[in-house]
Amino acid sequence: MKKSKDKSLVRVFMIVMFFVFILLFTYSSLNLKNIDYGYRMHELVLREKALKEKVDKLRAQKASLLNLKRVERIVKKKLNYQYPRSDQFVKVFENK
Amino acid sequence: MMKINKKERNRAFILFIVFSIWVLFIVYKLVKIQVFDYTKYISKVKSQCNRIFSLHPKRGTIYDCNGDVLAISIRAESAFLSNKDNKESMEIFSLLSKQVRLTYREKKNIKERINKGRKFIWIKRKLEDREYEKLKKIKHNLNSTSTLGFVDEYKRVYPQKTLAAHVLGGVGIDEQGLCGIEYEIDSLIRGKGGKVKVLIDARGKIFEIEYLKQPVAGKDIFLTIDSSIQFFVEEELRRTAEKFRAKKGSVIVMDSKHGSILAMASYPFYDPVRIKHTSQRVLKNVAVSFLYDPGSTFKIILASSALENEVCHPKQIFNCYNGVFHIKNRTIHDIHPYEGLTFEEIIINSSNIGAARIGLRLGKENYYRTLKRFGFGNKTGINLPAEEYGILNSLKKWSNVSVAFLSFGYEVAVTPIQMARAFNVIASEGYLIKPNVLKRVDGIVLPQVKKTKILSSSTGHIMTSIMTEVVNIGTGKQTKIEGIDIAGKTGTTKKIKNGSYEDSYVSSFGGFFPAKNPRITMFVVIDEPKGKFYGGEVAAPLFKTITNRLLIYLNIFPELDKGNEVRI
Numbered sequence: 001m002k003k004s005k006d007k008s009l010v011r012v013f014m015i016v017m018f019f020v021f022i023l024l025f026t027y028s029s030l031n032l033k034n035i036d037y038g039y040r041m042h043e044l045v046l047r048e049k050a051l052k053e054k055v056d057k058l059r060a061q062k063a064s065l066l067n068l069k070r071v072e073r074i075v076k077k078k079l080n081y082q083y084p085r086s087d088q089f090v091k092v093f094e095n096k
Numbered sequence: 097m098m099k100i101n102k103k104e105r106n107r108a109f110i111l112f113i114v115f116s117i118w119v120l121f122i123v124y125k126l127v128k129i130q131v132f133d134y135t136k137y138i139s140k141v142k143s144q145c146n147r148i149f150s151l152h153p154k155r156g157t158i159y160d161c162n163g164d165v166l167a168i169s170i171r172a173e174s175a176f177l178s179n180k181d182n183k184e185s186m187e188i189f190s191l192l193s194k195q196v197r198l199t200y201r202e203k204k205n206i207k208e209r210i211n212k213g214r215k216f217i218w219i220k221r222k223l224e225d226r227e228y229e230k231l232k233k234i235k236h237n238l239n240s241t242s243t244l245g246f247v248d249e250y251k252r253v254y255p256q257k258t259l260a261a262h263v264l265g266g267v268g269i270d271e272q273g274l275c276g277i278e279y280e281i282d283s284l285i286r287g288k289g290g291k292v293k294v295l296i297d298a299r300g301k302i303f304e305i306e307y308l309k310q311p312v313a314g315k316d317i318f319l320t321i322d323s324s325i326q327f328f329v330e331e332e333l334r335r336t337a338e339k340f341r342a343k344k345g346s347v348i349v350m351d352s353k354h355g356s357i358l359a360m361a362s363y364p365f366y367d368p369v370r371i372k373h374t375s376q377r378v379l380k381n382v383a384v385s386f387l388y389d390p391g392s393t394f395k396i397i398l399a400s401s402a403l404e405n406e407v408c409h410p411k412q413i414f415n416c417y418n419g420v421f422h423i424k425n426r427t428i429h430d431i432h433p434y435e436g437l438t439f440e441e442i443i444i445n446s447s448n449i450g451a452a453r454i455g456l457r458l459g460k461e462n463y464y465r466t467l468k469r470f471g472f473g474n475k476t477g478i479n480l481p482a483e484e485y486g487i488l489n490s491l492k493k494w495s496n497v498s499v500a501f502l503s504f505g506y507e508v509a510v511t512p513i514q515m516a517r518a519f520n521v522i523a524s525e526g527y528l529i530k531p532n533v534l535k536r537v538d539g540i541v542l543p544q545v546k547k548t549k550i551l552s553s554s555t556g557h558i559m560t561s562i563m564t565e566v567v568n569i570g571t572g573k574q575t576k577i578e579g580i581d582i583a584g585k586t587g588t589t590k591k592i593k594n595g596s597y598e599d600s601y602v603s604s605f606g607g608f609f610p611a612k613n614p615r616i617t618m619f620v621v622i623d624e625p626k627g628k629f630y631g632g633e634v635a636a637p638l639f640k641t642i643t644n645r646l647l648i649y650l651n652i653f654p655e656l657d658k659g660n661e662v663r664i
Binding site (some may be wrong): 010038041057 | 105108109112115116119122123164165168169170171253255256257259294295297301302303304305323324327645648653
């Protein structure tokens, strides 16, 4: 009688322990996962920021390369282009 | 089945008890930490791994009307020295000073601060990328109590250098607008700083971010300025100013229909990046802050007023007293003596005596009313700072001869932008349109500015035809371009220095084209040209060269012979 009572007690204990462990494991793993997500989010935020900064820098660089003074210097000195005179223009009309 | 004896059962039971106590202890501790002592531990955690940082807002980008970047903010690092030992800091600084570009004064200043034992010393704000890379290497190799640190900041970049500098203005070291549009709309473009709370682990790695206050980036701005037009306007202005060794000058190019400023150039130019080292005289936007007597360009206001008040008609003849006209105790001269001129001819040949005679016939009340309607003595309201009001005395202060002198642009002070707006009244058939430089703010197109009808269309038409003759046969002949009708008026003013008129002049020319359907209104002013000084000789040729380039850029073709027309 006593033997069977002990056995059932051990069984209950094991079940309780199992659930306690499951609970603890789930709780800690969720927390760890959250922390891991935090690291990854921060990493992504940093990457996004770095990319935005790079885009801004490239836009600024592009704008400096398109600096009209520079463009005119290249066009005139390197390519030997000249401004057209107004009489060099030809008006083209489309007959409808 | 295995048989468990009593001894073993007792052992298992003891183990069970011990294990239960251990588990219960853990559960108790967890409940205590997570529930009962939650606030205590959370505050401890916060104090250990919470950090609060300020976030700098990114200043908005400024574009021209075609979307080309005129000003943009990019990330830049600023280097500082955390001084714990003066001797060590001085050694570090001697290393750093070889890698970054610093002026003698800046170096001296830093050394003084180190010697005074200051704890925080800026080495250089907003480093160049190359400088930052070099300093980073130095920081890595440092082994001292004093440390080198970096702060993330934004740096304003003007990729087009001096282009439209007076319109753009510039910013200070903390990205605050100092002048130009950067100052005028600083609150819009600056944005708002934010605060962020981060959680860091034992290794200093961030694993949680919480925005306490989201930073608001400054708004992007689109100007009405067309950088291509601005570019060649500046080029031609520089050429003219250098040729005549002028003190300063300005050109305003305006869309006749909407009052949008397409180009606004002021000479001498400056680089907005070097604003700290630029004198106040150069920083001034001549277009809105230069006060001068308008001279003969003002005759268009007089003529408009006379026509509007129907006190004379275009063919009416006025006696011009052969070039010398006495009024009270003052004398008015004409450069070329005329016996008699019609109303039209007075404007075409720019006769001061003729203008004075028209003014006297018009009467001071009528003339004053017109001047007020044209907005003289008030700001135009353009969205640029430091605009001058101009000087227009109240009617009570006008002497008996004031109306005569005001008729040819003396006893009044105006700004180039006021004159550009006045010329645009004729171009737009009598509408006074507020000039503006702002087109869009963050994608939102700003409503069109209000127009006020101040002259009748018929007055506008008559004035346009008279001003076209000024260019065809009058004082503005040097502006004439074959095949295109230009309406304009020259102006030459003697400058007052120390209370008397001296031999220094302001040369100006205002006009619009094509005369029949104006698209562009332009005003040119050159201050103190040397050698030549007449408006027709200095300002008018500049107007012509800019017009020639504008015609090509805007696809306005001169009506030449049919030889250059092809029909397909």
